[in-house]
Amino acid sequence: MKKLLNNKGFTLTEMMIVIVIIGILAMIAIPKFMGTTTKAKLAEFAPVLMHIYSLQDSYYQEMDRYAADLKALDFSDPESKYFDYSMTGDSAGFVAKAMVKTSMKDGQGNDLKAEYVTMNQKKEHGGTENLRRVARW
Numbered sequence: 001m002k003k004l005l006n007n008k009g010f011t012l013t014e015m016m017i018v019i020v021i022i023g024i025l026a027m028i029a030i031p032k033f034m035g036t037t038t039k040a041k042l043a044e045f046a047p048v049l050m051h052i053y054s055l056q057d058s059y060y061q062e063m064d065r066y067a068a069d070l071k072a073l074d075f076s077d078p079e080s081k082y083f084d085y086s087m088t089g090d091s092a093g094f095v096a097k098a099m100v101k102t103s104m105k106d107g108q109g110n111d112l113k114a115e116y117v118t119m120n121q122k123k124e125h126g127g128t129e130n131l132r133r134v135a136r137w
Contacts, residue, residue, distance in 0.1 A: 034105065042134065046137070049098055066094040067087075094120060112130065125137045
């Protein structure tokens with residue numbers, strides 16, 4: 001029999017080892033990537049709540065009371081894919097709220113839909129514990 005002197009190509013065993021290594025790397029990288037995308041989505045609400053706070057501060061300086069809702073502030077809805085924004089207010093203070101409106105997973109795979117964060121006239125943060133933990137709010 002003729003011996004093959006130039007063995008070019010991969011054996012089935014070598015290919016299987018490469019596939020297993022790629023699978024292990026994917027198992028490590030994909031959950032970390034999913035957590036990063038969730039954090040990027042969560043980064044939206046903080047500037048919007050700060051904007052509402054600024055609008056309320058200006059409104060209070062002019063009217064000596066807080067606006068009752070976002071409409072009174074001429075707040076233009078940012079048409080968010082991830083959050084619904086609302087606010088309640090009276091003469092004593094206000095609470096601005098950002099509620100998750102789409103399915104979004106935290107690092108442990110828990111769905112954050114319908115969880116919310118808040119900010120009041122004293123810039124105090126509130127909301128559901130899980131979303132506050134994930135968003136570091």
